[in-house]
Amino acid sequence: MRIRTKDIAQKAGVSxxxxxxxxxxxxxxxxxxxxxxxxxxxxxxxxxxxYASALASNRTLSFACLIPGHSEGEYWESVEEGIRGAxxxxxxxxxxxxxxxxxxxxxxSFAVEGEKIxxxxxDAVIIGPTVKEFTLPFTSSLDGKGTxxxxxxxxxxxxxxxxxxGQDAHSSGYFTGSIVLPLRVPFGGTIAVFETTRGKVTGxxxxxxxxxxxxxxxxxxxxxxxxxxVDLPQDxxxxxxxxxxxxFFSSNPDIKTGLFFNSRAYIVGEFILxxxxxxxxxxxxxxxxxxxxxxxxGAISRLISQRPLEQGYGAVKALTENIILKxxxxxxxxxxxxxxxxDNIDFYIR
Amino acid sequence: MRIRTKDIAQKAGVSxxxxxxxxxxxxxxxxxxxxxxxxxxxxxxxxxxxYASALASNRTLSFACLIPGHSEGEYWESVEEGIRGAxxxxxxxxxxxxxxxxxxxxxxSFAVEGEKIxxxxxDAVIIGPTVKEFTLPFTSSLDGKGTxxxxxxxxxxxxxxxxxxGQDAHSSGYFTGSIVLPLRVPFGGTIAVFETTRGKVTGxxxxxxxxxxxxxxxxxxxxxxxxxxVDLPQDxxxxxxxxxxxxFFSSNPDIKTGLFFNSRAYIVGEFILxxxxxxxxxxxxxxxxxxxxxxxxGAISRLISQRPLEQGYGAVKALTENIILKxxxxxxxxxxxxxxxxDNIDFYIR
DNA sequence: GGCAATTCCGTGCACGTGCACAAAAACATC
DNA sequence: GATGTTTTTGTGCACGTGCACGGAATTGCC
Numbered sequence: 001m002r003i004r005t006k007d008i009a010q011k012a013g014v015s016x017x018x019x020x021x022x023x024x025x026x027x028x029x030x031x032x033x034x035x036x037x038x039x040x041x042x043x044x045x046x047x048x049x050x051y052a053s054a055l056a057s058n059r060t061l062s063f064a065c066l067i068p069g070h071s072e073g074e075y076w077e078s079v080e081e082g083i084r085g086a087x088x089x090x091x092x093x094x095x096x097x098x099x100x101x102x103x104x105x106x107x108x109s110f111a112v113e114g115e116k117i118x119x120x121x122x123d124a125v126i127i128g129p130t131v132k133e134f135t136l137p138f139t140s141s142l143d144g145k146g147t148x149x150x151x152x153x154x155x156x157x158x159x160x161x162x163x164x165x166g167q168d169a170h171s172s173g174y175f176t177g178s179i180v181l182p183l184r185v186p187f188g189g190t191i192a193v194f195e196t197t198r199g200k201v202t203g204x205x206x207x208x209x210x211x212x213x214x215x216x217x218x219x220x221x222x223x224x225x226x227x228x229x230v231d232l233p234q235d236x237x238x239x240x241x242x243x244x245x246x247x248f249f250s251s252n253p254d255i256k257t258g259l260f261f262n263s264r265a266y267i268v269g270e271f272i273l274x275x276x277x278x279x280x281x282x283x284x285x286x287x288x289x290x291x292x293x294x295x296x297x298g299a300i301s302r303l304i305s306q307r308p309l310e311q312g313y314g315a316v317k318a319l320t321e322n323i324i325l326k327x328x329x330x331x332x333x334x335x336x337x338x339x340x341x342x343d344n345i346d347f348y349i350r
Numbered sequence: 351m352r353i354r355t356k357d358i359a360q361k362a363g364v365s366x367x368x369x370x371x372x373x374x375x376x377x378x379x380x381x382x383x384x385x386x387x388x389x390x391x392x393x394x395x396x397x398x399x400x401y402a403s404a405l406a407s408n409r410t411l412s413f414a415c416l417i418p419g420h421s422e423g424e425y426w427e428s429v430e431e432g433i434r435g436a437x438x439x440x441x442x443x444x445x446x447x448x449x450x451x452x453x454x455x456x457x458x459s460f461a462v463e464g465e466k467i468x469x470x471x472x473d474a475v476i477i478g479p480t481v482k483e484f485t486l487p488f489t490s491s492l493d494g495k496g497t498x499x500x501x502x503x504x505x506x507x508x509x510x511x512x513x514x515x516g517q518d519a520h521s522s523g524y525f526t527g528s529i530v531l532p533l534r535v536p537f538g539g540t541i542a543v544f545e546t547t548r549g550k551v552t553g554x555x556x557x558x559x560x561x562x563x564x565x566x567x568x569x570x571x572x573x574x575x576x577x578x579x580v581d582l583p584q585d586x587x588x589x590x591x592x593x594x595x596x597x598f599f600s601s602n603p604d605i606k607t608g609l610f611f612n613s614r615a616y617i618v619g620e621f622i623l624x625x626x627x628x629x630x631x632x633x634x635x636x637x638x639x640x641x642x643x644x645x646x647x648g649a650i651s652r653l654i655s656q657r658p659l660e661q662g663y664g665a666v667k668a669l670t671e672n673i674i675l676k677x678x679x680x681x682x683x684x685x686x687x688x689x690x691x692x693d694n695i696d697f698y699i700r
Numbered sequence: 701g702g703c704a705a706t707t708c709c710g711t712g713c714a715c716g717t718g719c720a721c722a723a724a725a726a727c728a729t730c
Numbered sequence: 731g732a733t734g735t736t737t738t739t740g741t742g743c744a745c746g747t748g749c750a751c752g753g754a755a756t757t758g759c760c
Contacts, residue, residue, distance in 0.1 A: 091352070343521070368738085405744095708753105720743090730732095
């Protein structure tokens with residue numbers, strides 16, 4: 001039978017109130033009673049009933065979530081789905097969440113949305129960070145107010161979040177190297193690295209770190225590989241992309257291997273399908289529906305996943321457990337580096 | 351603010367009791383009241399507070415778990431850890447679990463332990479099944495008593511569990527083929543398939559299905575590969591194994607690729623480390639500490655994981671949600687086929 | 701020893717839901 | 731329309747914990 005505070009009180013010869021005070025480190029308890037109650041709690045292995053506790057305390061937990069705006073089928077959609085799932089699971093503990101979106105290509109929008117959050121009355125914040133210069137002012141304001149926050153996706157040094165959920169991007173690039181290169185290098189010494197540009201912005205922190213990791217594998221293993229950057233304009237009409245790709249594939253028939261260090265591998269994958277490009281080995285990130293479609297049809301050879309749902313879920317869970325249940329939470333939570341191909345993808349979806 | 355039964359009662363102009371009766375589909379409510387309450391519940395989007403509900407109902411949930419006995423560091427230890435973790439998480443809902451172990455090399459022990467469970471008073475059973483002939487009599491007894499059960503690890507057809515948590519073994523063998531063969535076939539046309547034997551028993555259902563899946567890849571892709579079985583005696587002293595392996599490696603210097611379709615790849619991995627065998631590519635299953643040790647040291651090239659922790663956790667969660675919260679649960683839960691190498695293993699441990 | 705101040709402790713209500721029992725209303729029978 | 735029967739509805743306590751309030755015990759001071 002489960003041990004209750006009542007049982008402890010009985011055995012210690014004190015009242016429920018005293019046990020309660022000991023339990024919550026409140027004063028007004030003699031040293032003698034405190035010792036006795038603690039000893040008996042230890043002896044009987046008391047574990048509080050979190051449900052009864054949540055019910056009695058009757059508090060709410062107001063989250064704010066600040067992440068890049070996104071349209072359907074994009075990476076951040078999955079992170080948000082994970083967050084919403086967790087908030088729903090913890091709704092009985094009083095959790096609810098307001099979402100704020102910034103434009104990842106317009107840094108100042110991060111500050112604008114951040115101000116709204118600072119003005120509101122939130123118990124905790126979940127942040128999908130932008131560049132350091134804009135993230136740190138916001139987190140230090142939160143530090144000032146004593147509002148806890150967690151990062152998802154990427155970590156920004158110089159801040160002190162309660163926790164971080166994301167992938168070790170450098171390691172994931174290194175891993176990509178270890179998988180792709182032994183398999184592909186015999187097919188040709190040049191590898192295409194595709195990048196997408198919008199305005200003046202090319203690539204996030206994570207993307208840059210992944211490429212660094214990939215290059216480190218090359219360096220460490222003395223692979224003789226040339227990386228050729230291919231820049232794809234992402235903002236204008238899609239025909240600009242097509243033009244670049246047509247030009248690339250026709251003038252480089254010897255390049256048989258391509259990489260994306262962001263989630264937009266489908267741009268090339270769908271081109272491959274439409275144009276019937278043969279024997280091109282393409283590696284990308286993230287299980288966007290369009291990427292998965294290409295993977296299934298053979299236009300993308302492999303995808304690396306970083307478990308965005310788990311990131312979002314974990315972030316909310318960590319905050320809830322820390323605030324409501326006052327548990328210590330793990331600070332650094334690095335997602336597994338999953339390798340997906342047409343032959344195992346079915347078991348990662350749904 | 352969260353909608354309570356009280357709010358519904360107020361708005362419908364009835365008492366809490368009536369709302370409660372509607373909520374639990376009990377009779378003694380006029381059609382008029384039932385309609386009205388249901389309409390308002392719908393309108394306000396009522397979601398019951400599971401905590402308050404669990405607290406008030408004050409019921410317990412007694413699990414029995416019947417799995418193969420295992421010593422430290424073996425596969426089933428992780429499954430059990432997952433089960434224990436879930437039971438702990440749901441302890442506030444009244445969950446607790448008794449464990450029964452059978453000898454997977456002595457089928458009748460399954461029946462013996464099964465009888466104990468049938469004699470006890472359990473609300474649900476978690477089964478790591480043995481062969482069909484011994485599993486079905488047990489599950490049909492459970493069916494007779496109306497006791498729900500779930501399978502972990504493998505599925506036994508002819509039974510009707512509430513859910514199944516495991517890996518599609520055939521697909522995982524197929525996937526192994528797709529990863530290993532393109533990489534390794536140039537290194538030699540013969541591949542060693544290691545098996546371990548104890549008494550007269552060689553290999554579980556899962557192991558056989560994995561090999562079938564592997565062979566299917568070969569067939570489908572017209573790979574010219576010879577599979578050479580290597581039988582390792584697992585019961586006697588370890589020196590018998592060493593002898594077999596010494597003989598194998600010295601007389602087959604051309605075989606550079608090996609496979610285990612069960613979790614004991616460390617037997618060969620540790621031999622490789624001790625004897626300093628070079629350039630042997632070894633693939634195995636499951637993240638046993640000894641396997642992981644070999645993977646990190648390069649003696650095993652890759653491991654396939656089937657997420658035993660999640661299997662155990664999921665099984666308990668499904669039963670709890672079905673019984674206590676009367677939720678529908680997903681019947682077939684196939685684990686992802688994770689590919690682990692020395693370069694991503696760190697992020698799967700812990 | 702008397703009194704106040706301080707420290708310590710017990711009691712009671714609340715949280716939202718489940719369930720048993722009692723009360724009320726509706727209906728049936730003569 | 732009085733009585734009994736069935737259907738429908740309301741009320742109250744319980745679950746384990748949090749918290750506020752007031753009472754009891756102890757201490758300090760003259």
